[in-house]
Amino acid sequence: MAGRTLTLVGIGAIVGLALAGCGSGTPKADKSGQAVTGTVTVSAAASLTAAFQEVGKAFEDAHHAVTVKFNFAGSSTLVTQLTNGAPADIFASADEANMDKAEKAGVLDGKSQDFARNRLAIVVAAGNPKAITGLKDLVRPGLVVSICVPDVPAGRYARQALTKAAVAVPQGSQELDVKSVVSRVSLGQADAGIVYTTDVQDGGAKVAAVTIPDDQNVIANYPISLVKHGSNPSAAKEFLAFLVSQQGQAILARHGFLGP
Amino acid sequence: MTTGLSQGVGPTVAAPAWSAPPPRAARWSGRPPLLLVVLATVGAGLFVFPLAGLLVKAPWEQLPALLVAPEARDALGLSLLCSLSATALCVLLGVPLAWVQQRTRLPGRGLLRAITTLPVVLPPVAGGVALLYAFGSRGIFGWVLNRDTGIQLAFTTTGVIIAETFVAMPFMVITISGALQSVDRRLEEAARTFGANRWTIFWRVTLPLIRPSLIAGTVLSWARALGEFGATITFAGNYPGKTQTMPLAVYVALETNPDAAVALSLILVAVSLGILTGLRRQWFGPT
Numbered sequence: 421m422a423g424r425t426l427t428l429v430g431i432g433a434i435v436g437l438a439l440a441g442c443g444s445g446t447p448k449a450d451k452s453g454q455a456v457t458g459t460v461t462v463s464a465a466a467s468l469t470a471a472f473q474e475v476g477k478a479f480e481d482a483h484h485a486v487t488v489k490f491n492f493a494g495s496s497t498l499v500t501q502l503t504n505g506a507p508a509d510i511f512a513s514a515d516e517a518n519m520d521k522a523e524k525a526g527v528l529d530g531k532s533q534d535f536a537r538n539r540l541a542i543v544v545a546a547g548n549p550k551a552i553t554g555l556k557d558l559v560r561p562g563l564v565v566s567i568c569v570p571d572v573p574a575g576r577y578a579r580q581a582l583t584k585a586a587v588a589v590p591q592g593s594q595e596l597d598v599k600s601v602v603s604r605v606s607l608g609q610a611d612a613g614i615v616y617t618t619d620v621q622d623g624g625a626k627v628a629a630v631t632i633p634d635d636q637n638v639i640a641n642y643p644i645s646l647v648k649h650g651s652n653p654s655a656a657k658e659f660l661a662f663l664v665s666q667q668g669q670a671i672l673a674r675h676g677f678l679g680p
Numbered sequence: 681m682t683t684g685l686s687q688g689v690g691p692t693v694a695a696p697a698w699s700a701p702p703p704r705a706a707r708w709s710g711r712p713p714l715l716l717v718v719l720a721t722v723g724a725g726l727f728v729f730p731l732a733g734l735l736v737k738a739p740w741e742q743l744p745a746l747l748v749a750p751e752a753r754d755a756l757g758l759s760l761l762c763s764l765s766a767t768a769l770c771v772l773l774g775v776p777l778a779w780v781q782q783r784t785r786l787p788g789r790g791l792l793r794a795i796t797t798l799p800v801v802l803p804p805v806a807g808g809v810a811l812l813y814a815f816g817s818r819g820i821f822g823w824v825l826n827r828d829t830g831i832q833l834a835f836t837t838t839g840v841i842i843a844e845t846f847v848a849m850p851f852m853v854i855t856i857s858g859a860l861q862s863v864d865r866r867l868e869e870a871a872r873t874f875g876a877n878r879w880t881i882f883w884r885v886t887l888p889l890i891r892p893s894l895i896a897g898t899v900l901s902w903a904r905a906l907g908e909f910g911a912t913i914t915f916a917g918n919y920p921g922k923t924q925t926m927p928l929a930v931y932v933a934l935e936t937n938p939d940a941a942v943a944l945s946l947i948l949v950a951v952s953l954g955i956l957t958g959l960r961r962q963w964f965g966p967t
Contacts, residue, residue, distance in 0.1 A: 461919075469935035491918045492932050500809060505817035506835045506917050599934060622936065 456655040457485040465495045465514035471675035502527045509650035515573045519643040532645035536677040541617045542630040555585040565590035566601045566610035574598045577638040578614035585636040618676035739939035754921045755929035763905040766844035770901040774852030782860040797850045808914025839916035844905035851900040859893030
């Protein structure tokens, strides 16, 4: 019995590896002047997921011969992937630090450009039951406030905003990413949190945003760049142009992003 | 449930003692110690409540649409292909690895044991980076492979299998090592006395003796491979249809539609439970 099991798994291993080996072919780069074709691969920060998926669909509608494929992960993971030869035509980062890292590693083609900005907001339960009006309310006794740890950009920005508003860092939980902050508030485990405006937008009907005024807010830039050795540079350039076009920007705005 | 006792006797009597599965332990017949029952209940609660929470809060109305969505089907197919291939590799390579550690006088066995269990404690993301340094196109092994054959392992489906094998195989090695330590060596010695060579002893005596552990190790490895996220996204990327397994699809869905993420997780739970119960019947007989 054990012998038969072993034989079966041995065959399974060989078949599995053989199937996996039948990889997909690389798209052909088109001649300039012709309509773009093939596949364009976009490595994008996880916080861009919802907006970029919609931009990708709109781009495919405008360019029928092109397929957009996304590779979503944290910005720093994407830089690690790119420096180790991950296939990509475009890299979109959630902060400048990681774009700089990619540039220093020599994986980018040309200069990066900012295509969107994001600002902080206070996330509260829908209907704002604790009547929070601004950052100063977050230190109110008895309130549970959730922010990101200082190592991730959102946590760094949140502390900068609190400093600008002359408010101490409130008591409460510290999360590794903004999505956890939003889910804590939507599950009622926290009364408020500091996240990006876009995260409140994507957080659904259970949460609402309280605006942080400009003089206390921190604006995060989202840079994007072509990747060196991309397999489809002409389609990649078209995608970048589409992203900063009126249509692309309108989609980003719908997800709460500000123009560059 | 009541057939457990009767199974120990009967057909197995005719088989030679060392090739038969160990006799099934008799069920406790008296009153069980209260403390054990209380602690077991608390332990069970830790698993029952999260599962119940998933079932109650799950967006059931979204399930049909998700099941036919090509992204989810691709991810599920990839998850099954990669996790089963990784499990097969765990058996194929992990059992010999454990055997070498336990049955030979190879110098540096202790170090080898430590290294092969490293992925258990290593954060999976760090494991993914380590895999890139080894098998990536600039890795110490990967660039030679790429230069001489043009083969790319990172960021391919094969890369997913490698990443899953990397994190799952320690569970096989640890389980089999433990089993090999507790095997009655006299049975192997007896086989040698009768003239069996080392391969025959391994194949006909040792392997049947450790069969329950082999099954346990296989199930553990498969479960670990199926849920793998960190090493996969780092070493293989998150490319839909190519390297985006179910856990990665859940991660993407969390960013856009948290309800869909819960539903996708449920599909994964249902498929794994289905396979495990199916195999349980196959391997252990009805219990």
